[in-house]
Amino acid sequence: MQQLTLDDIEALAVGAWILGTGGGGSTYHALLTLRRLYAEGHRVNLIDIDDLADDDAVAVVSVMGAPLVILERLLDSKQIARAVSVMEDYVGRKFKAVMAVEIGGGNGMQPLIASAHLGIPVVDADAMGRAYPEAQMTSFAVGDLKPWPLTSVDPRGSEVIVGRTPTWKWMERVSRKVCTEFGSIASTCKAPRTGAEVRRWGIPRTTSKAIALGHAVAEANRRHADPIEAILKAESGKRLFSGKVVEVERRTTEGFLRGRAGFEGLGEDRGEKIVIDFQNEWTVVWRDGQPIASTPDLICVLDSESGEAIGTETIRYGQRITVIALPASEVFLSPRGLEHVGPRAFGYDIDFKSVFQS
C-alpha cells in the first residue's frame, strides 16, 4: 500500500491526459477537487492488484457524459462515492477497494475522489489502459465478465440501478439513456468485480504508469530536456511523426465527436504528410492512404515543445505537434480483444498491425 502525495496527483493529471489519447475529458476539475480534498486532510492509498484477495469486492467507477456539460455542472466529488454506496446497498456487500474503468482523462482520477470520501484504497489498475468511447471497449468485456449491475446517480437525488442487461453493448445503450436524462452527465459504479477477476482481466499498474508519465514530463521540463523523449523512454513508445496541424474537420454523429486532422512534416519529416482520424479519441494514422498505426495501439498527439497532450476537441491549425504511439495492453491484442477495440470496432475495414511488431 502506497499513500499518494499531492505531487503524485498533479503528475497523474498530466499522465492520465496523455493516456486519454485525445479524448477521455479534461483532468482539470478532478485535480482541483483532489487538491481541495487533500487540503481538508483526506489522503488516498494505492494498492497493487496482487494485494487483492480472490473474493475481495472491487468497485469500478466512472463519470459518463459530455465534456461540455461537465464544464458547467462541474464534478461533484461526493457523487462518485454515492454511486459506490448505492451499489453496496444493492448487492449487500462492502467494497474493499475502488478502481477506474478508464485511466485516460478525467476518469482516471475518479477512483481517487471516491477513495477520499469512502476511506478505501484505489486499485492500481483499470480496464482500458487508455480512454475508449464505449462501455464494451474494456478488458472486462473482452473477458466476457458479466456486465451488470450498474448504478448511476445524479446530484438531485436520483438513483438508477440497471439490474441486468444481456450484453455489454446493451449496458452501454441503457446506461447512456439514463445519463442523457440526468442532463448528459452521470456518476456511475459499473458491475462489481472480485479480486480474482481484477487480477485475471484488469490492466495492471496503469495508475502508477500515468503518475510516472506525469513525473517524467515535469522532470524533463524542469531540466529543460525534451519531455517527449522522456515519455517515449518511460513507456517504450515510438515516435511516428513531427510536424504541424494543417487541417481539422469535425462532425458529430450518434453522439460522438468524429473527424480527422491533417499534418505536414517538419524537421526530419519535412515533405511528409499524415492524416489522423478520431472518434472522441485518435483511432487511425494514415500516410499516403495506408494505415501506419491504429487502435488499440495508443496514438498520442503531443505539443512538440511542452509534451502536453492535445485533445481532439481542441486541436487547431498551426499547432506544432509530435505524434507518438505507446503499446496497447496485451489483452486487446488477441483476436477477441481486437473484436472489441480493433480498427473494425470503429468501422474501418483494415487489419490491425501494431507499430511495435517488427
Add this chain to the structure above:
Amino acid sequence: MKRIGIDVGGTNTDAVLVDDGKVKAGVKSATTADVTSGIIGAIEALGSQTNLKSGIDALMIGTTHFINAVVQRKHLTKVASIRIGLPATASLPPFSGWPAELEALANGGIWMVEGGHDYDGRSFMPLDVHALRQAAKEIRTRGLKYAVVTAMFSPLDTSHEDTAADILRQEVPGLSVTCSHMLGGMGLLERENAAILNASLIALAEETIHAFERAKSKLGIAAPLYVTQNDGTVAEASRAAAFPVFSFASGPTNSMRGAAYLSGLKEAIVVDVGGTTADFGHLRLGFPREANAVVHVGGVRTLFRMPDLISIGLGGGSLIDLQANSIGPQSVGYRLPQEALIFGGKTLTASDIAVAAGLLELGDRKRVAHLKAAEVDAILACAKAMIEENVDRMKTDAGDVTLIAVGGGAFLVPDKLQGVARVVRVEHGGCANAVGAAIAQVSGEVDQVFQGMTRAEAIAAARQQADSRAIDAGADSDSLIMVEAEDTPIAYLPGNAMRVRVKVVGDIRAKQLQQA
C-alpha cells in the same frame, strides 16, 4: 467625423487625430504613473500639430490599466460571490484554482444556492429565492458593495442570474451586481472567474474613467468618451466602467485594427514589433481572430473574447548575443536611448544591428561600425527565421499570405519572407494602435448551444441575438456585419447539438454621438 484615438501602453502613450477617415496627426509621449497626465500631455502635443478646437466627435482610449491591476495585485475590491447551481457544483466553490494572494484580495464571501439550468434549457432546480434573500441580508451586514452571480448554464438561459440580480439589488441598495452570462460562454468556473475579476475591478474602472472624463473637460473636449475592448471595438465609457475585463487586451488588438485600417486590408497576418516583443495576429474581415481557449490572467483561468496572439521576445530593444547568434528574449525596453550602442551605451541591441545594416537611421552609426557584415547578416537571418516561423503558426491554411508590419520595431521585418506573398508597410504604422482606437466600431456577441436545428438555422438564430446586443451597445443597425461565425459539434449530446459563436460589428450610431 473627427476622432481622437489614444493608446496608453506600458512605455508610450500614443495619440492620433483621424478626420474623415484620414490620419491627420500622430504623436508619441511617455506614459505617466497616473495615466491621466500622460493622456493630457499626448492630446496637448496633438493639439500643437493640428486644430483640435473645432468639433471632435469622439474620444477613444485604450488602456492596460485594468489588467495591470490584476497582474500587480493592486486596487482590487472584495466581492460577494453567489453561485446558483446546488445541489450540483458544490465541491468546486468560487475561487477554486485561484492564487491564494489574489483570492485574499477579492474574496468577500461565498454563497451557494439551488437553481440553474441544463444543456437542453430545462430547469435544473427551481431558483431558491429564500436563500438568495438570506444571502442578501448577510451581504448588506458585511457592507459589501460588489457582487457576482453565476448560474449553471446561464449562457443558455439567463433568467436565474437576472432574477437573482434583481433580488440582490432590492435587498442591498446600491449593490453593483455582475452577472456571469454578460462575460463569457460555456465553462462555469472560467466564466465565474472572469465575472469576479470584473466586479473586483469596477471601483478602479469607475475611478479611471472619471479621471479620463476630467482630462477631457480640462482640455475642453465635449465629445463622448469610448474605451477600446479586447475584440477591437469600443464601448461607451459607462459600459466600459461596468465591464473592465473587456479592456484587458485592447493594446495588441488596437494595433491590429489600426494595421487593417491603414493598409485597407481585411485578410492578412499582422506583426506589431515593439521595443521588447513582437505580437503576431491574424486579421479576418478586418478583425483579429479570437482565441477559443483558456486564457490565464494573473494566474486565474478565464475564457472570454481575447485576440488569438503569439507574442515572442523580438523587438527594437532586444539583446543580441553574437556568439550564440541569438536575439532576445531580454530587452533593454524603455532604456534603449541610454543603453544601445548607437546612443553611446554598452549594450548591443537589435536596433544597433539594424543601424549597422542600414535598415534604420537612428543614433550614431559610427558607434556600430566595428560590427562585421557577416555577424550582422547572421542576426538579421535569425530575426527573419523567427518571424517566418510565427507567421506560419498564425496561418489557418497553407499558401502564402500578406503580412502587415507595424510598430516602432517594424524595421526588423524583411521584405522577403518564406510563406509571405508580400510585406505591407503603412504610413503612421508606428501609431497603429492609436489609429485602431480612433476607428473602432461597436460589437455584439453570442456563444450558445443550439439543438434540433440545422447549422444554418442555428447560426441565423445566434446572429439575430448578436445583432440586438450590438444595437443595445450603441451600434447603427444598418451597418451591422457578421465577423465571426463558428460552430462546433458536441460529443455525447443527443439531438445534433452544436455550440455556435457569432459576432457582429457596426458603426457607432450617429445619434449616440449627438446625445452626449
